Amino acid sequence: MVAVPRLDISDVVDLVNHYAVRARAAAGDEGKGYRPLREVLASLAPQVGECSTGELQALADAAYEVFVAAADGRDVAPAVNALLAPAGPTPVLGANGDVVWEVEEGRSPLRGALGVTLLDWLHTRGAERLGVCGGRRCADAFADASPAGRRKFCSATCLNRHKVAEHRRRAALLDAS
Template identity: 35%
Template structure:
């Protein structure tokens, strides 16, 4: 495991993470097939849950600066070392190697997140501001700034705000 697409990373955090599942009332439901997150079907559930639970606080940290701090702390915890590999022509690429092989998936996720916040800033990651939803999201590169994990949550919040306003007007 060397890389993890950002969509797959978000799926991992939201479908296996304890907080997103409980907030959505899905705590007792079966986990999906790991292939929905681009992972091997044989991937160990405990590893997926543990990895998701360590990643969710990065998204949930209150400010962009806190998200970077959380991410930095997690990277340090894994004791990752960075290696440069190259082909014969000298075209090099980085390899992030965890101190413990059990952290391979976590390190792949951390690398993806580090790329996102270094290139685009930590305001491009966060958790949903919807009711009964703390799902993680990563902005698409050219999308508008967002507050919700999905159009469903954004729509629900809009309806709730509208109801609140009409209730107040009726008074």
């Protein structure tokens, strides 16, 4: 058995936003370069092992489906289960009483880590705290850890762009009348 590394939800969001092909296509960023693979894998956890850019894209796309389902108000369970099933993580009670997740040798610890992190987030915070940016030319995923839980944009930059665009739209309507 191989231990599934613990990831922070921000690591999952970062991986999805940099490698999910579907998110890039929705935002029109297909030509945008990728972060160096070694840098991404090193930032996630040393235990995830090696994987190709194609494998990372497939995992990011599978995780992105969870964010899309949450943003659309659909049941996230099928997307989470589709992410978890190929890894087959098993919970094990650790020596200090913590729950540790493991996958069988030959299965992807990174897939297991992504699935378990999203599973934990959904269990503790709920699907309404995951989403896809409401910006006009952005399709980045986000996890809302704010106290109010009303986030609709991936970043302050996208929120500001949206506000400026709305202001300009309203000003143009006033000028036209």
